[in-house]
Amino acid sequence: MAGSAKALRYRVEGMDCPSCAGKVETAVKRLPGVLGVQVSTLTQVLTLTANDDLPPEGIERALHAIGHPPHRLPAKDAPAGTRDHDDDGATAGRWWESTKGRLTISSGAAFVLAWLLAEGVPGYERWLYTAAVAVGLLPIARRAFAAARAGSPFSIEMLMTIAAVGAVIIGAAEEAAAVVFLFLVGELLEGVAAGRARASIQSLTALVPKTALVEHNGSTEEMPADRVPVGATILIRPGDRIAADGEIINGEGAINEAPVTGESTPVRKGPGASVFAGTINTDAVLRVRVTAAAADNTIARVVRLVEEAQESKARTERLIDRFSRYYTPAVVVVAALVAVFPPLVLGQSWGEWIYKGLAILLIGCPCALVISTPAAIAAALSAGARRGLLLKGGAVLESIGRITAAAFDKTGTLTEGRPQVTDVLTFGRSDTEVLSLAAALEQGSSHPLALAILEQAKAAGAPVPPAFDARALPGKGVIGSIGGEQIFLGSPQAAAEQGSLTAVQTDQVTSLNDAGKSVAVLVVNGMAAGVIAMRDEPRADARVGLDALRALGVTPVMLTGDNPRTAAAIAASLGIEARAGLLPEDKQRIVRELQEQGLVVAKVGDGINDAPALAAANVGIAMGGGTDVALETADAAVLHGRVRDVAHMVGLSRGTMANIRQNITIALGLKAVFLATTVLGITGLWPAILADTGATVLVTANAMRLLTWRP
Secondary structure, three states, X not given: OOOOEEEEEEXXXXXXXHHHHHHHHHHHHOOOOEEEEEEEOOOOEEEEEEEOOOOHHHHHHHHHHOOOOEEEEOOOXXXXXXXXXXXXXXXOOOHHHOHHHHHHHHHHHHHHHHHHHHHHOOOOHHHHHHHHHHHHHHHHHHHHHHHHHOOOXXXXXXXXXXXXXXXXXXXXXXXXXXXXXXXXXXXXXXXXXXXXXXXXXXXXXXXXXXXXEEEEOOEEEEEEHHHOOOOOEEEEOOOOEOOOOEEEEEOOEEEEOHHHHOOOOOEEEOOOOEEOOOOEEXXXXXXXXXXXXXXXXXXXXXXXXXXXXXXXXXHHHHHHHHHHHHHHHHHHHHHHHHHHHHHHHHOOOHHXXXXXXXXXXXXXXXXXXHHHHHHHHHHHHHHHHOOOEEEOOHHHHHHHOOOOEEEEOHHHHHEOOOOEEEEEEEOOOOHHHHHHHHHHHHOOOXXXXXXHHHHHHHHHOOOOOOOEEEEEEOOOEEEEEEOOEEEEEEOHHHHHHOOOOOHHHHHHHHHHHHOOOEEEEEEEOOEEEEEEEEEOOEXXXXXXXXXXXXXXXXXXXEEOOOOHHHHHHHHHHHOOEEEOOOOHHHHHHHHHHHHHOOOOEEEXXXXXXXXXXXXXXXXXXEEOOOOHHHHHOOOEEEOOOOOHHHHHHHHHHHHHHHHHHHHHHHHHHHHHHHHHHHHOOOOOHHHHHHHHHHHHHHHHHHHHHHHHOOO
């Protein structure tokens, strides 16, 4: 009876494309005792579960045999720093130091040497070029037969081996040597391009400094950033990169978040504000309380999310995978028919048509087609992540571009999520004096409206005198004594009960309420001295973001649990339809109603209150500053909470799908052209492999353009 299961992780050399990943997965799945397999071409990581009685050596031998040497990695729950270091270190290296690089150089050198010797020693050309073929082909052939034994008989290596050996047999050894060399060059370029995609996302980890200044018993000591515990206080000097996710407990300064979120303008932050590891403190000394371990900081989660996203394939990618499973065997059948049918039935030359059949084998290599979609998706996911747009896989990336409606939550999504002072009306006193007296009463309160008043007083430079005998009047407001005067700050209803408001002032308060604003009346010695209006205001880019969605053909709508008056006022300022007073189940119902109307719906919210609607939508998008909920609840997340980034996600998706269509056209178009020219006798073996290699290079280069994507 098999023992209990164990988990194993390997970095697999040369696993740069879906074909390679498919061979690795097939080979490992066939081993007795293997229970489950996952592969990621972005990270070159193989993860499997197996019975305890399966020796790791058996897995490693199977991978070595198919030409993909494995390197054991620590388990996913390894201590912070260990796992990332091993992964990164393992993938480093120059192309000429890799196995593919050395083989390509050797094959090229053998080809050049054979050509030079053939020029100097006529009559031995065939043997010289055959030797050059052997240098590059023997490792390919070993991999081909190992893959066939492991369950992948129609691998690209097998097609290459048949074509090269056949060419040598019919006397085209020189072309066979060129074909082998060009094939290896194509494989090498594919690996280099895949490495670029990996490096693009992994380079984010380099943003986090290696050390941190930790405060301890009144002094600071430098220690490795990956060992700083949660709850520790770190000191961030001007110009330093922040070493951990945390919360500012002392100091105020501008934080450059561009490296993590793509936000070009530094964000001013003070006590209580969250900061991300890898961002830059520009102009003040900050003390930050660490809120996440190194393995769980924003950058680590972003990298992990993008890596895991590779395992979720887009619908287009799945279709191409299925197509390629039948395509390659079909190509072998067509090549065989081309080689034997004309000579047998029509009496044509065997040598000519076998040559054409071998060329068709090479033209039929599916590499360019198979890599057309995952290369573009990997590049797009990496580019989006570097700009704070996090998408959980190719399926999500593909779906977002098809949305026709976007249902937004209001609080914290279209708005800032906290009230701000919008109006200060004064009756016989200055704005500064009204703010000063109100702030004096609210000092020490944590109520959102109180915090808004205190923030506005600070921004206006209003002094905050001490208040005496200050106390709350439940349901009414706050009362106290300041400078010998009796001060009350509270609701308009409470002020009206005291007879403090005139008819004109009452009309002004009503007008503010109609605009969806909360109103506090300041009363001094029984007389109304001023009115302070507050509202959770729309984000600065909300109107621009909604207009950008409309320009893309996406209809935005607001779904909120807030009262209809406030919702209507915010919606009017943004030019959006509002549905208010909704419970979570109401939001879910409305999303389904929109879908029944034929719309493809994205739900944009905070990932907690909107969970039912996020689940019901075609795509759920969480708005948030890198919180666990924002990164883990929905299908996608906008890291820095900009409304216009939803439109950017749609644009990235549509740009990626256009790139994929271009790639498929290039891959199939070149094959169709060279298939026709080969049958007509215009092109031969080396143009055939050049077509395949060229298509792979063109498709990969086109996909890599997405790494430079800008909103």
